Amino acid sequence: MGAFEQLRGEHKVILEVAALMELLASDQDTPDRLRASMPELLDFLRTYVDRNHHAKEELALFPAMEVDPMLHALAEVLEAEHDEARRMLVLMEEAARDERAPLHNAALAYTAHMREHIAKENEMIFDAAERTLGTEQTNALEREFTDIEAAALAPGKLEELLAAIRKHC
Ligand SMILES: [Fe+2]
C-alpha cells in the first residue's frame, strides 16, 4: 500500500472511532456510557492516533514536505493542529478522572477538531504533497512508516482496541 493510501486508510479508522465517540457523547439518556468507554477510547487516541498516525506524519511526511516552501508552510499548520489535538487529549484524560468535569464537551471538541484536520489533509494537502514528492520519495516514506508503526503498535493491537471500543456502542 502506498504511503498516502496508508494515511488515508488510517483516517477512515480514526473517523470511524470519532463517530462512535460522538454517538456516546451525544447520548443524553445514558451519559455514563461515554465515561465507561473512556479507557479504551483514550488508549486508541494515544496509541493509534498519536503514537502511530501523527508520528508517521510528523517524523516522516512533514520533514519530506520541506522541499517545497508552500508545502513546508502547510506542514507547519498541520503540526500545530496535532499539538492542539494533544492538548485536547490531555483535557479529556483529566476530565475522564474527574466525575464533575465536562467530559462530553471535551470529547465533542476533540472529534470536531480531528474531523476538520483530516478533511484538510485528505482534500487539500495530500494530493499536492504526493505530486511534489514523486514515486521515489513516496516509497521512502512507506519504509519509514513501517518502522514507526512497528514501534507504536504491537501486532493485533488495533483490532483489539477497535473490538474493545465497539463493545460500548
Ligand atoms: Fe495530521
Ligand SMILES: [Fe+2]
Ligand atoms: Fe492525518
